[in-house]
Amino acid sequence: MNVVPGTVVEDPPVAEDPPAPRERTRRVITEVPSRADRRFNQITMGAGISVLVLLTLVGLFLMIQSSDALGETGIWTFLTRTEWRTDVTPARIGVLGLLAGTVLVAVVAVVIAVPLSVFSALAITEYSTAKRRKWLVGVVDLLAAVPSLLFGLWGFLYLSDKIVPISLWLTQNFGWFPLFKTSEDASLTGSIFIAGIVVALMVLPIITSVVREVFSQTPPGEKEAALALGGTRWGMIKTVVLPFGKGGIVGGSMLGLGRALGETIAVALLLPQVPQKIGESIHILQNGGATVSGFIANRAGADEFTTSGLLAAGLVLFIITLGTNMIASVVVSKSRSGAGVDI
Amino acid sequence: MPDVDVDVDVDSEVEQDLEENLTEDDRNEAEKVFAKKVEIIGGPPAGPATLEAKDACAWFGDRLVLEGVDLIMPKGKVTALIGPSGCGKSTFLRLLNRMHELIPGAALDGEILLDGDDIYAAGTRAQQVRMRIGMVFQKPNPFPAMTIRENVLAALKLARLKCDDKDTLVEQSLLRAGLWKEVRDRLDSPGGALSGGQQQRLCIARSLAVHPNVLLMDEPCSALDPTSTRRVEETIDELRGEVTVVIVTHNMQQAQRVSDLCAFFLAAENQPGMVVEQGPTDVMFSTPTDPRTLDYVQGRFG
Numbered sequence: 221m222n223v224v225p226g227t228v229v230e231d232p233p234v235a236e237d238p239p240a241p242r243e244r245t246r247r248v249i250t251e252v253p254s255r256a257d258r259r260f261n262q263i264t265m266g267a268g269i270s271v272l273v274l275l276t277l278v279g280l281f282l283m284i285q286s287s288d289a290l291g292e293t294g295i296w297t298f299l300t301r302t303e304w305r306t307d308v309t310p311a312r313i314g315v316l317g318l319l320a321g322t323v324l325v326a327v328v329a330v331v332i333a334v335p336l337s338v339f340s341a342l343a344i345t346e347y348s349t350a351k352r353r354k355w356l357v358g359v360v361d362l363l364a365a366v367p368s369l370l371f372g373l374w375g376f377l378y379l380s381d382k383i384v385p386i387s388l389w390l391t392q393n394f395g396w397f398p399l400f401k402t403s404e405d406a407s408l409t410g411s412i413f414i415a416g417i418v419v420a421l422m423v424l425p426i427i428t429s430v431v432r433e434v435f436s437q438t439p440p441g442e443k444e445a446a447l448a449l450g451g452t453r454w455g456m457i458k459t460v461v462l463p464f465g466k467g468g469i470v471g472g473s474m475l476g477l478g479r480a481l482g483e484t485i486a487v488a489l490l491l492p493q494v495p496q497k498i499g500e501s502i503h504i505l506q507n508g509g510a511t512v513s514g515f516i517a518n519r520a521g522a523d524e525f526t527t528s529g530l531l532a533a534g535l536v537l538f539i540i541t542l543g544t545n546m547i548a549s550v551v552v553s554k555s556r557s558g559a560g561v562d563i
Numbered sequence: 564m565p566d567v568d569v570d571v572d573v574d575s576e577v578e579q580d581l582e583e584n585l586t587e588d589d590r591n592e593a594e595k596v597f598a599k600k601v602e603i604i605g606g607p608p609a610g611p612a613t614l615e616a617k618d619a620c621a622w623f624g625d626r627l628v629l630e631g632v633d634l635i636m637p638k639g640k641v642t643a644l645i646g647p648s649g650c651g652k653s654t655f656l657r658l659l660n661r662m663h664e665l666i667p668g669a670a671l672d673g674e675i676l677l678d679g680d681d682i683y684a685a686g687t688r689a690q691q692v693r694m695r696i697g698m699v700f701q702k703p704n705p706f707p708a709m710t711i712r713e714n715v716l717a718a719l720k721l722a723r724l725k726c727d728d729k730d731t732l733v734e735q736s737l738l739r740a741g742l743w744k745e746v747r748d749r750l751d752s753p754g755g756a757l758s759g760g761q762q763q764r765l766c767i768a769r770s771l772a773v774h775p776n777v778l779l780m781d782e783p784c785s786a787l788d789p790t791s792t793r794r795v796e797e798t799i800d801e802l803r804g805e806v807t808v809v810i811v812t813h814n815m816q817q818a819q820r821v822s823d824l825c826a827f828f829l830a831a832e833n834q835p836g837m838v839v840e841q842g843p844t845d846v847m848f849s850t851p852t853d854p855r856t857l858d859y860v861q862g863r864f865g
């Protein structure tokens with residue numbers, strides 16, 4: 221309120237004295253946890269903290285070990301150079317070519333795995349009796365228990381040849397799509413596409429279990445409503461389950477992406493480990509490509525500088541994977557409580 | 564009884580409220596809207612239908628929970644199902660539109676006839692039956708991510724029906740459910756953002772949109788405030804003659820207010836539920852033949 225100078229502001233009439241506030245004591249009640257609760261708390265806290273400590277230690281180790289190579293090359297140059305040559309002096313190493321291959325393989329894997337996972341999850345949650353559900357969950361979990369190395373060997377020795385006709389068909393019919401183009405005489409084995417398929421099998425269980433978890437939390441009332449309106453099961457899934465599970469599908473896919481980015485041995489066996497040259501067009505169907513983890517696995521035991529460089533590449537992968545996983549878990553946790561509603 | 568006083572109070576208050584709500588203009592407007600005929604291609608045949616249960620029994624696993632129910636729910640009439648909790652009213656209601664079979668291990672016996680045809684006959688699809696016999700649940704369950712409009716039209720999408728005039732269908736359905744005035748300016752806002760009472764009326768509108776022959780309601784007002792309850796009762800009253808209504812209610816006043824016929828369900832301890840007595844509502848509430856019915860409608864047990 222502005223007071224114009226010269227005017228007398230009258231005090232508002234004073235009301236009768238308000239009753240004096242009663243003297244009160246604030247009591248804060250703190251719960252005294254039982255011994256069992258305290259013990260449990262300590263154990264869970266301890267487990268949580270040790271995971272953090274471990275992550276930090278891994279990060280620190282990578283940073284210290286890679287400082288040689290990063291210092292000599294320069295962080296920016298390392299991040300943006302596609303070449304990896306240790307036979308020249310000074311060595312010219314960069315992670316971008318490897319990173320491109322890594323991301324491509326992971327994306328191919330996720331693109332293949334997500335629809336499969338969503339349908340598996342639907343088969344489990346919506347189209348199964350209790351008995352079959354248990355059985356299917358077991359099978360998918362079993363898939364998760366297969367060591368990556370076996371997947372890699374199987375992909376290398378068996379699957380690779382079987383995929384070639386599919387690659388051929390894709391390039392003949394969809395060759396106009398830049399990624400699917402192949403050069404005349406190129407071999408179609410050892411391609412990013414094949415590596416992606418193998419990695420897809422590895423990430424399928426994790427995506428399926430996240431998506432299944434979210435689907436199974438669909439409010440039963442909404443499902444009944446859709447069926448009571450004359451909907452078929454598939455109609456109910458489209459109107460209720462999928463919209464509800466949207467967040468879970470996105471989060472699960474990202475979690476799978478994080479996993480796929482790190483999958484090592486399979487891709488070491490499958491790809492020739494020649495870093496992708498940026499600027500040159502990318503052909504996912506023909507022989508070529510390298511991934512960070514595959515590259516590291518292939519060159520383990522090299523000289524000190526190369527090792528340092530490999531660990532620097534590992535550090536970059538570590539950061540990217542960690543970031544992807546963090547975003548994924550945020551998305552998943554939001555989707556559950558948010559019930560897929562975006563208001 | 565102080566109970567009755569309270570009830571009367573609420574009624575008169577709500578009556579006023581409703582009158583304020585519908586002006587002369589609104590009524591004329593509504594009449595015009597209802598004059599338009601909306602055709603739903605592939606939808607149920609027009610008009611109410613008679614529903615008849617013949618010796619209906621239901622099991623959950625090995626447990627028989629409902630036995631030998633014979634009940635006629637005449638077309639265009641409102642039939643109330645009353646009885647204490649756990650005596651099988653919901654189970655019976657779900658037998659009537661084939662929702663019972665969705666529960667693993669559920670089984671049944673007997674016949675449910677819709678205008679003379681058994682809805683469980685071989686070759687009759689559950690989807691077809693459910694489209695003709697709509698259902699409103701105890702807990703309002705609109706599709707929260709869909710808009711109000713999409714909610715009303717959801718059955719068209721789910722049952723893959725075509726409609727020549729969706730806007731009119733939305734308006735008619737919401738008018739019949741007594742919700743139009745409150746939501747006409749925000750048909751594109753999400754259905755989950757409405758109050759509980761509005762959500763329930765949205766669910767009624769959603770069920771009415773396909774023009775079902777029968778509407779089943781399982782304690783539709785048990786989660787609602789008195790005003791919304793009264794609105795829903797008004798709606799049921801207006802549906803009389805157009806749709807056959809079967810309503811489960813625990814509120815004796817409500818059963819008296821809205822129903823023409825009444826069936827009293829009862830289950831003795833560890834015994835399946837059955838219909839103890841049925842008949843015109845006024846008889847059931849004044850001079851029932853079975854003493855248990857009198858005890859129940861007068862609130863002496865249950």
Ligand SMILES: Nc1ncnc2c1ncn2[C@@H]1O[C@H](COP(=O)(O)OP(=O)(O)O)[C@@H](O)[C@H]1O
Nearest residue numbers: 623628646647648649650651652653654655666
């Ligand atoms: N999904 C189910 N599985 C097993 N038993 C059930 C299920 N639903 C209801 N029942 C049992 O069937 C009986 C009848 O239940 P219900 O029809 O819900 O009664 P009401 O609606 O009259 O309260 C109860 O004893 C209940 O425990």
Ligand SMILES: [Mg+2]
Nearest residue numbers: 652653654781
């Ligand atoms: Mg019930």
